[in-house]
Amino acid sequence: MRIRFATEKDIEGIARVHVESWRSTYQGIIAESVLSNLTMEGRIKKWAQIFERGQSDSVIYVLEDEDGMINGFFHGGKSRQPELGYDAELYTIYLLQEVQGLGYGRQLFDTFVDTLKQWDYSSFMVWVLEDNTSLHFYKKLGGHVIASKEIKIGEELLTEVALGWGKDEEA
Template sequence: MKIRGAKFADINGISYVHSESWKTTYRGLLADEYLDKITAEGRRGQWIRTFESLNNDKCVFVAEDKNGRIIGFASGGKCRESELDFDGELYAIYILKEHQGRGVGRLLLKSIVRYLKSKEYKSMMTWVLEGNLSILFYQKLGGQIIKDKEIKIGNETVNEVALGWNEMEEIIR
């Protein structure tokens, strides 16, 4: 497995991982009708916009299997939550279900942290849908629950939890 910086040519692979991961990660947390409508093509437009607006405050990394197929990705950058006292943010991390539990998430997260540290960010936070088992993953790596809020996804109102790290060192040890 290989972790590397993502490039525009990776958009189709990232879009596929994004759409498939949503279907497996959020099944039982969000309505099936909503999840069943998610497609890689639908996510593609979002990723084109992301890559067109990439700057020094944002990064995207991909994980590839031994055949060069994208099996996961992570993105991060400057914290978008001005009322929270964190300078960096993990925007997203998704891995195909069959590759979860093998250390891919930890490697992707470490790549984001190293990038943020290279930009002199000291702290980081992320938002996670309540009920998502990745909350335990982040807590195991030292993330502390700092806030929650209601958000609307599709026709549902769901709760999202923010986890934060005042020091990112414990993630990359």
């Protein structure tokens, strides 16, 4: 497996990982009606729009196997909520279920942190659904809870938690 900068040619692979990881990760957390309505077409359209906007203040990396198949990715950059006091934000990080628990999430996370250092960001945050098991992953990496909010997904209100890493902390 290798981690590399994503290009527009990766949109379909990113969309596939996005859909498949949502269906496996959020099963039992998000309503089945929401998960079953996720489509490749919808995710491809969303990721195409992200790439069209450009990445002057954000970055996307993919995790690909030796056959060029994308197994994970992250997207992050400038904080979308600077009022919380963090420079940057990890917007999304997803891995296919079959490669979770093998250290690739940590490698993607470390790549994100290295990118932030190159951009002179000193702190960052991530939003995670409270019931998502990855919350423990982020806490293990040194993230601490800085905020929470209720969000509506489908017809349900769910709690989302923000974790942060400051400039004086090690990721």
